[in-house]
Amino acid sequence: MSSATAALNSPRSPFDRTLLLVVPAAAFMLLLFVYPFLYGLALSFNPKEGGALANYSHFFTTDNLWPTIWTTLRLALPATLINVGLALPIAFKMRVKSPYQRWATTILVVPITLGTVLIAEGMLTYFGPKGWLAQFLQFFHIYEGAIRLTHNYWGVLISLVISGFPFAFLLILSYITGIDPVLARAASTLGANPRAQFRTIYLPLLAPGLAMCFCLAFVQAFSVFPSAVLLGSPAGPTRVISIAAYEAAFEQYDYSLASAIAMIMGFVQLLIVAAVLGVRNLMYRGPVSGGKG
Amino acid sequence: MNHDFNELRLDGVTRRFAGAGGQAFAALNELTLTIKRGEFIALLGPSGCGKSTALNCIAGLMQLSGGSIWLDSTRIDTLPPEKRGFGMVFQNYALFPHMTVAKNVGFGLKMRGLPDAEIAPRVAHAMKLVQLIGQEHKLPGQLSGGQQQRVAIARAIVIEPPLVLMDEPLSNLDAKLRIETRAEIRRIHKELGRSTIYVTHDQDEALSLADRIVVMKDGVVQQIAAPGDVYGQPANLHVARFMGYRNVLELQVDAEEGDRVTLSGPDVRLAGMRKQPLSGGRASVAMRPEEFVLGAGPEGRNTIAGRVDNVEYCGRDSLVDVITASGTLLHVRATGTPVVGDNVQVHVPVERVLVYPSELSA
Numbered sequence A: 001m002s003s004a005t006a007a008l009n010s011p012r013s014p015f016d017r018t019l020l021l022v023v024p025a026a027a028f029m030l031l032l033f034v035y036p037f038l039y040g041l042a043l044s045f046n047p048k049e050g051g052a053l054a055n056y057s058h059f060f061t062t063d064n065l066w067p068t069i070w071t072t073l074r075l076a077l078p079a080t081l082i083n084v085g086l087a088l089p090i091a092f093k094m095r096v097k098s099p100y101q102r103w104a105t106t107i108l109v110v111p112i113t114l115g116t117v118l119i120a121e122g123m124l125t126y127f128g129p130k131g132w133l134a135q136f137l138q139f140f141h142i143y144e145g146a147i148r149l150t151h152n153y154w155g156v157l158i159s160l161v162i163s164g165f166p167f168a169f170l171l172i173l174s175y176i177t178g179i180d181p182v183l184a185r186a187a188s189t190l191g192a193n194p195r196a197q198f199r200t201i202y203l204p205l206l207a208p209g210l211a212m213c214f215c216l217a218f219v220q221a222f223s224v225f226p227s228a229v230l231l232g233s234p235a236g237p238t239r240v241i242s243i244a245a246y247e248a249a250f251e252q253y254d255y256s257l258a259s260a261i262a263m264i265m266g267f268v269q270l271l272i273v274a275a276v277l278g279v280r281n282l283m284y285r286g287p288v289s290g291g292k293g
Numbered sequence B: 001m002n003h004d005f006n007e008l009r010l011d012g013v014t015r016r017f018a019g020a021g022g023q024a025f026a027a028l029n030e031l032t033l034t035i036k037r038g039e040f041i042a043l044l045g046p047s048g049c050g051k052s053t054a055l056n057c058i059a060g061l062m063q064l065s066g067g068s069i070w071l072d073s074t075r076i077d078t079l080p081p082e083k084r085g086f087g088m089v090f091q092n093y094a095l096f097p098h099m100t101v102a103k104n105v106g107f108g109l110k111m112r113g114l115p116d117a118e119i120a121p122r123v124a125h126a127m128k129l130v131q132l133i134g135q136e137h138k139l140p141g142q143l144s145g146g147q148q149q150r151v152a153i154a155r156a157i158v159i160e161p162p163l164v165l166m167d168e169p170l171s172n173l174d175a176k177l178r179i180e181t182r183a184e185i186r187r188i189h190k191e192l193g194r195s196t197i198y199v200t201h202d203q204d205e206a207l208s209l210a211d212r213i214v215v216m217k218d219g220v221v222q223q224i225a226a227p228g229d230v231y232g233q234p235a236n237l238h239v240a241r242f243m244g245y246r247n248v249l250e251l252q253v254d255a256e257e258g259d260r261v262t263l264s265g266p267d268v269r270l271a272g273m274r275k276q277p278l279s280g281g282r283a284s285v286a287m288r289p290e291e292f293v294l295g296a297g298p299e300g301r302n303t304i305a306g307r308v309d310n311v312e313y314c315g316r317d318s319l320v321d322v323i324t325a326s327g328t329l330l331h332v333r334a335t336g337t338p339v340v341g342d343n344v345q346v347h348v349p350v351e352r353v354l355v356y357p358s359e360l361s362a
Helices: A003-009 A017-044 A054-061 A067-093 A099-113 A116-127 A132-139 A153-177 A181-189 A194-222 A226-230 A241-250 A255-281 B051-059 B101-111 B116-129 B145-157 B175-192 B203-209 B227-232 B237-242
Strands: B007-018 B024-036 B040-044 B066-071 B087-089 B163-167 B195-200 B212-217 B220-225 B247-257 B260-264 B269-274 B282-287 B303-313 B318-323 B329-334 B343-347 B354-357
Touching: A017 A255, A054 A255, A067 A153, A067 A194, A067 A241, A067 A255, A099 A153, A116 A132, A116 A153, A116 A226, A153 A194, A153 A226, A181 A194, A181 B087, A194 A255, A226 A241, A241 A255, B007 B051, B024 B051, B024 B066, B024 B195, B024 B220, B040 B051, B040 B203, B051 B163, B051 B195, B051 B212, B087 B145, B101 B116, B101 B145, B116 B145, B116 B175, B145 B163, B145 B175, B175 B203, B195 B203, B203 B227, B212 B227, B212 B237, B220 B227, B220 B237, B237 B247, B237 B282, B237 B354, B247 B269, B260 B282, B303 B329, B318 B343, B329 B343
Parallel strands: B040 B195, B040 B212, B087 B163, B163 B195, B269 B354
Antiparallel strands: B007 B024, B007 B066, B212 B220, B247 B260, B247 B282, B260 B269, B282 B354, B303 B318, B303 B343, B318 B329
């Protein structure tokens, strides 16, 4: 064996200096994510009074704290399901290039460029009790009763759908266009009608991507804060977990409790994401093309 | 869809696309063809000739711009592909990557609502036919290219379609596999007797597989004939060039007696057989390199003298480039071993000199 190949096979091959390119990103992660996270974790175990777990037991025994988990889940899960569920058929329809595709995509994606606060402002004037929607419905006598779509659960849910949908749509569109359309054509020659093509070809190949999209959309919705305050009733049905953390930190100045709440929030997200990704592991995750070339 | 049909009839099948500048161009122009039960038809032509368009139109994957397709007395060009029930083999296999080989093969039967108990033996039979026993539970990604293509073939024939459509099924395989799989396709066709339409740009494939060959160019059919006729008697110069008539000379027509034409050029005098009506006193002459023989012909007929310009050794024989005094280049296959720079004579039989109307005047 020549010395060159010996060097290649040796476990102590020379240090690859291009690895140094990772350093800035790694430092960035350490400084701005890992350190604050560990700091918060440590802080959550150092309560103002009581033992190391006092914050956590306080959270789970206080009546206006622990239910915030359910309040948040009740918003985030339906919002995520609606977003993914709406985005899938629309993205499926948009998968083939057409003159309308670019326009439709642009219009559907616009909300992503708007901040949640801007969306909230718009919704307050549009969906409010004296907003355009209410006036329109009453003017044409379509619905006479009082319309309350702001400052409650529905206002926050609608805002989560508006801000989360484009994200889910873009993600799913990219997954769908990655699937070789010749597979559906092959299925059609074998007797699969468009419904069966979707069910047997597109859906199984999309499932892992849908799971990933669900996770990302869920995490986004679970950390809802501005719209819960602006469009919901932050003292009542939309008192989400991030509001609880905010109050602990900036109204009671109990950073330790706030850190504990943030940790619990992260843990709940982690549970849901792990569950979804666990299911994803059971599915086919290989390439989505039908062969070579 | 009934399996017993007598003929598939393409009647003026036309497909237009919007071309550059909004001008519609016909990728497939007035294809009229009748395919009998059990026949193996090859659509042959260079890329862009419309052969794949024709196949997609028959499969139902593309709408027709004109014409109609009939299966006996049933008009089928208005049916969606899933209602036509033709088995199709795609160039890139198009196997479902998330299904096992057995599931892939059984897919068409499943879509027809057959019970699993009936699907299993038919899948097993198809797997045996393509010699893939033991691979049933693998995913397509775990198979080699040749195996994948055989799965694709099994998947298309297991539904016992009235017609099997193959779109360049061998073009992604290496040379050795290509010949093996070609033989396999021939064997399966013999065994099942299914009518097959096979699209290819490879003349060897078309010649070795087909009962009849449809040669196409620019969306227009050039010739429909048995392999021997397409090979030996190309209908026009396009077909001749495509079938390997590499020597095409522009010559002056001296005399026509029946189909026999005498022609001449600066330092070439040839007699050949007319394949199309001539006009204008000039003609194009097509000759295959294989048809030349080194040395002078009987009584010096059809003999061309020149200098060896290049020799390519090909094993059994050599490909020799001969240049005449006036600079006409001839490709000649020769079994001898001419040396570059030698002065040689080559001759070609009269019936192997095909005379077509001049390309230049046309």
